[in-house]
Amino acid sequence: MQAIVVNGKRLETDADPSTPLLWVLRDHLGLTGAKFGCGVGQCGACTVQIDGAAVRSCLAPLSAVGEGQVKTIEGLSADCSHPLQKAWIELNVAQCGYCQAGMLMAAEALLKAKPDPTDADIDAMVSNICRCGTYVRVRAGIHRAAAEIRKTRGA
Template sequence: MAVDLNINGKRQSVDVDPSTPLLWVLRDNLGMTGTKYGCGIAQCGACTVHIDGVATRSCQVPAQAAANKQITTIEGLSKDNNHPLQKVWIEGNVAQCGYCQSGMLMAAAALLKKNPNPTDADIDAQVSNICRCGTYPRVRAAIHKAAKMAKA
């Protein structure tokens, strides 16, 4: 069955069982592997994308439910690593293995969009992704830095 998806501003029709999680449609059907599989039960956040601007764990969204909504993935965060978060992420040597970081960045980007000047408590509440390498202190510092950059 065809499902119409609008991903990073591009409309495409995918022939897929409509109950397939958006995560796997992105990864296997469309080859957009920046969005990661970590747990499959909305615990870890590695699969975070934006759906109509809201950070969403794509492993729990059937493709059908995302049809005709605005989906943004890590590949759509910027054209050339020029999103403020991507810049501070590189400068701050934030990532270690990097596997969770697309989800982390997407959660942080959604937070900054809604709340350009988040407190530590805001970050704690909105960026609940799991990172096994322990990059949290640098993630927090980078979000604050990006917020400051946007204000300057």
């Protein structure tokens, strides 16, 4: 058995240490928010955070997580109150929605590093694929959430 910390909770798993974190989360821990899209770190649907950094969980073996704090879409807020979640709902960002958990986790990591991101910052750090083509609204959602976070902080 190995324990990892996910969304602030210590969880035990009997998954083999070589199992990618994505499948540990989805099949062993019942957290299906992070999605399987490609398995090769290309599409970003599986994006979670480890210690605040966006990570493509399909490539990260369980053994590499160690004591790192894993955060998934289920841990973004308890009640859809995160400014990114609110912006996503207000702007009707999602179409099929399958890639959006990964988009959101990449976006949140970006906003922590760059509270006032430029378009180029967004392009660089949110390189996830969306086949529905929601990119225009993803970008708008990030800018809207960034503005709200800055306002709340009185910046």
